[in-house]
Amino acid sequence: MKADTLKGHLDALVLSVLAAEPAHGYAIIERLKLRSGGAFALPEGTVYPVLHRLERGGFLSSEWTEVAGRRRRVYRLTRSGRRELGLRKNEWNAFSRAVQAVLA
């Protein structure tokens, strides 16, 4: 998978993972890898800034937790985040159909 294929779609992916249940950054990375069949193996330097950005935008809220001596920042969708996910999904569907139509 080339570098910039994700550009503009990563937010939707992260929101979608968090729609299932709250999770911390590292776990989000694992779930993206799993749910994409290995296609999305994202470096931490990609994901953490996304989480900060989404939280700044009001789409996520977060809190520190401590599990087995390890601190984790657990993120969850806000109401606004859930709405945003809906928009992003629609956008993806429109985009995906359009690309398909051109490439066909």
Added chain:
Amino acid sequence: MKADTLKGHLDALVLSVLAAEPAHGYAIIERLKLRSGGAFALPEGTVYPVLHRLERGGFLSSEWTEVAGRRRRVYRLTRSGRRELGLRKNEWNAFSRAVQAVLA
């Protein structure tokens, strides 16, 4: 359609349009609009640099033509461009499936 949704996929779209038949920049824009059902209405400032980039990469060749007092630069796929289109299509399919799997 948001600004950066296309990022990383535009080359494939342009190559795909030119795979049907050679065309000049402005016509490529029109065909993208048409074939995408209006979803892709790209400004010239987006498309012309792509054409230059693809030609520099050896995926396109071009020549000036004169039609009804208007000069046009007509682009056509090279053999390498045809191969590249195949790769890009595969990449798109993999990407698209992966996103679908995560968003589902």
Added chain:
DNA sequence: CTTGACACATAGCGTCGCTATGCATACCAT
């Protein structure tokens, strides 16, 4: 006691689509 998984953070880079702008020709309606 070192390797590797877990866990977070951020500075800096590079790519690339978009905006804005400029130039030029053709055609149509007023």
Added chain:
DNA sequence: ATGGTATGCATAGCGACGCTATGTGTCAAG
């Protein structure tokens, strides 16, 4: 004639954002 619209190409500069590289620290396994 003239002004608007479509046609046609080009490029400077901006901004967004994913990635690399690097740093910090904990814990389990060998």
